[in-house]
Amino acid sequence: MKVNLINKQVCESFLKIAAGIGTALSTFLLFVDIPKDWKIRSFIVFSVVLVSIYLVIWWRANNLKxxxxxxxxxxxxxxxxxxxxxxxxxxxxxxxxxxxxxxxxxxxxxxxxxxxxxxxxxxxxxxxxxxxxxxxxxxxxxxxxxxxxxxxxxxxxxxxxxxxxxxxxxxxxxxxxxxxxxxxxxxxxxxxxxxxxxxxxxxxxxxxxxxxxxxxxxxxxxxxxxxxxxxxxxxxxxxxxxxxxxxxxxxxxxxxxxxxxxxxxxxxxxxxxxxxx
The missing domain is CATH 3.40.220.10 (Leucine Aminopeptidase, subunit E, domain 1)
Incomplete structure (x- = not known):
């Protein structure tokens, strides 16, 4: 791969998106409570989403034309x-x-x-x-x-x-x-x-x-x-x-x-x- 998995530009792009998602999620949680039995599951889902977003950004970086x-x-x-x-x-x-x-x-x-x-x-x-x-x-x-x-x-x-x-x-x-x-x-x-x-x-x-x-x-x-x-x-x-x-x-x-x-x-x-x- 011409762009390493840990790349400065990829990380910066990811952090911008993650910050936006984090802000939106924090605002949402001000008004909605997550049931206790869903907190771990929600954390896992959120982590998977973030990892997926990072991999998509990295894949796109390697396929820029x-x-x-x-x-x-x-x-x-x-x-x-x-x-x-x-x-x-x-x-x-x-x-x-x-x-x-x-x-x-x-x-x-x-x-x-x-x-x-x-x-x-x-x-x-x-x-x-x-x-x-x-x-x-x-x-x-x-x-x-x-x-x-x-x-x-x-x-x-x-x-x-x-x-x-x-x-x-x-x-x-x-x-x-x-x-x-x-x-x-x-x-x-x-x-x-x-x-x-x-x-x-x-x-x-x-x-x-x-x-x-x-x-x-x-x-x-x-x-x-x-x-x-x-x-x-x-x-x-x-x-x-x-x-x-x-x-x-x-x-x-x-x-x-x-x-x-x-x-x-x-x-x-x-x-x-x-x-x-």
Whole structure:
């Protein structure tokens, strides 16, 4: 279970309910006397009810699928679901070259950008490549041209660079090693997030934005083999808060957790954070 049986938030929720029941019961007993032969039975029934309430609260905490918090005025929703079914600008992480070859070597067909390229792209990959090549990126976003690579494109982009394609935000997130494995160091991951929020701030135009948990899946955070999706999610929320990115109403930020991984994320813990991220 992702939420322990003895959990601070669960206990606090239970105590609030128990206090309300206790107050109501005390008021009721001012006017009604319980027969002596029913007092022990009543105590047992009352105890069973309280234990049942606690277990229900604990069960619900472990089965939360969505939570909404406020970060400096911005509504942020973390939920289970399919990012492609969400409304708004949907962020899809690419590597630093915006490679588009879905061959299960350079790009896995099971990754988000693989699924985007194979079934969600409006138009052909060749047209997308041409649009990226001709796009006037800002100064500093193109780091190097004619990079010698055996496979893939040769233009390297700054981490966090965004190319808008319809209602998708294609963003350069990961670096590739010589074996075409996506990886980042923690400083590079933080650099990506700060740059990403900065770019979103420039282009979102009061539209809601939807992201996955960046770094979840095949991207390796070097030196942090045991980092969890929940850790990555908290880092995302922290960098969002320290950035200048703020969504103006009615725009919101939604972070979608894959349905297979939602049970690994303690949403109750995030709910308790509120403005304390």
């Amino acid at each position: 969505q939570v909404t918090i406020k970060i400096d005025g911005t509504t942020v929703t973390v939920k289970s679901g399919d990012i492609f079914k969400e409304l708004g600008l949907k962020a899809i992480a690419f590597n630093e070259y915006f490679d588009t070859v879905v061959d299960n070597n350079l790009i896995s067909e099971r990754s988000l950008n693989g699924m985007f390229l194979k079934s969600k792209l409006n138009g052909t990959i060749e047209k997308l490549d041409a649009e990226i090549e001709k796009f006037p990126f800002e100064e500093g976003e193109v780091l190097q041209r004619e990079v010698p690579r055996a496979v893939g494109k040769s233009v390297k982009f700054k981490l966090g660079t965004i190319f808008v394609k319809d209602d998708f935000l294609l963003t350069a997130m990961s670096k590739f090693d010589d074996s075409n494995r996506a990886n980042l160091t923690m400083p590079e991951y933080l650099e990506f997030l700060i740059n990403f929020w900065d770019q979103v701030n420039k282009i979102y135009a009061q539209r809601s934005v939807v992201t996955p948990i960046f770094g979840s899946g095949i991207t390796r955070i070097l030196g942090h083999r045991n980092i969890t999706d929940e850790d990555l999610l908290k880092i995302m929320l922290w960098t969002f808060r320290i950035s200048e990115m703020r969504f103006k109403y009615p725009a919101t930020l939604t972070i979608v957790v894959h349905e297979d991984k939602i049970d690994q994320v303690n949403l109750l813990d995030l709910k308790a954070l509120r403005n304390g991220v």
